[in-house]
Amino acid sequence: xxxxxxxxxxxxxxxxxxxxxxxxxxxxxxxxxxxxxxxxxxxxxxxxxxxxxxxxxxxxxxxxxxxxxxxxxxxxxxxxxxxxxxxxxxxxxxxxxxxxxxxxxxxxxxxxxxxxxxxxxxxxxxxxxxxxxxxxxxxxxxxxxxxxxxxxxxxxxxxxxxxxxxxxxxxxxxxxxxxxxxxxxxxxxxxxxxxxxxxxxxxxxxxxxxxxxxxxxxxxxxxxxxxxxxxxxxxxxxxxxxxxxxxxxxxxxxxxxxxxxxxxxxxxxxxxxxxxxxxxxxxxxxxxxxxxxxxxxxxxxxxxxxxxxxxxxxxxxxxxxxxxxxxxxxxxxxxxxxxxxxxxxxxxxxxxxxxxx
Numbered sequence: 001x002x003x004x005x006x007x008x009x010x011x012x013x014x015x016x017x018x019x020x021x022x023x024x025x026x027x028x029x030x031x032x033x034x035x036x037x038x039x040x041x042x043x044x045x046x047x048x049x050x051x052x053x054x055x056x057x058x059x060x061x062x063x064x065x066x067x068x069x070x071x072x073x074x075x076x077x078x079x080x081x082x083x084x085x086x087x088x089x090x091x092x093x094x095x096x097x098x099x100x101x102x103x104x105x106x107x108x109x110x111x112x113x114x115x116x117x118x119x120x121x122x123x124x125x126x127x128x129x130x131x132x133x134x135x136x137x138x139x140x141x142x143x144x145x146x147x148x149x150x151x152x153x154x155x156x157x158x159x160x161x162x163x164x165x166x167x168x169x170x171x172x173x174x175x176x177x178x179x180x181x182x183x184x185x186x187x188x189x190x191x192x193x194x195x196x197x198x199x200x201x202x203x204x205x206x207x208x209x210x211x212x213x214x215x216x217x218x219x220x221x222x223x224x225x226x227x228x229x230x231x232x233x234x235x236x237x238x239x240x241x242x243x244x245x246x247x248x249x250x251x252x253x254x255x256x257x258x259x260x261x262x263x264x265x266x267x268x269x270x271x272x273x274x275x276x277x278x279x280x281x282x283x284x285x286x287x288x289x290x291x292x293x294x295x296x297x298x299x300x301x302x303x304x305x306x307x308x309x310x311x312x313x314x315x316x317x318x319x320x321x322x323x324x325x326x327x328x329x330x331x332x333x334x335x336x337x338x339x340x341x342x343x344x345x346x347x348x349x350x351x352x353x354x355x356x357x
Contacts, residue, residue: 022054025073025075026055027316028320029073031317034073039069039072043065043069067082076323079328152197153239156234165202169203169204171211171218171219174207175222178200178222180196190236204219207223208220208223217256227247227253227269244273247273250269250270264293265307265310267287274286280321281322284322287311300341303348306342306348312338
């Protein structure tokens, strides 16, 4: 039986004083793709104040704020030193209750921790994405034919399971389009991403299919990158089955590619999908194995450090979701060391950086 009584301050304050709450909040925020400003708006604080909490400059001991952060970031309350409640997104109900509350099918054994948004925000995202997805991704159908699907999910499914829908492109153009899609996802430009992503995936598939022997590995890497962005986007839309499909395709493509960092990121995408359907231990094993395989030496590039640090941050979040504070703290400590080597808050994999606040 889980406690349904009031939050006891003694549970929250000592844990926060040990400096663990801030890094867990940051790991969860990064995993969900939220900026400091976005999280601040949701909890009523400035971006700089949220940054101070995350970095431990100011202790994060306010129980009301901790509870709000747990709800926004889908963190189990006990991971922040709080007692569990039976309300909101922190409740672990049985599957039947979750399906009834969601009003539709849901894959997994617990709520979508990194879905990215609350139900209202998710509806807004779907509406914005659906409005631009199909018309820009493909040519409009001729008169008398059935209209194209308007949902970005339906359009992507058509790309994956339907007939060939694009011509192969030049590898430099595909690479540039993939880089743009990664940046759009990082900057939460979801409408633009929905507009471009199905066509990008279709083109990357065709390019890989027709590549000659000398370009086959590079084309496979770019196809894997396109699948990874698409899988990340499906996580935002809480479509776990399609996210798993895309992540698995990304892993297969990356395994025949020429970039170990893309392979590591594909394993991260699979691990995220596994965690979301309840396979938390397998997810963590995959993340730690991927991190071990690309553990950077003293001469590691910023890209290398960014991917390695991301694996550690996601592993920390996975451990926190699993209620394993010790492992979460250990992963966060390692991620902090990587961030120190990087020298700034940045994701060089997308060539984006955030100024310290």
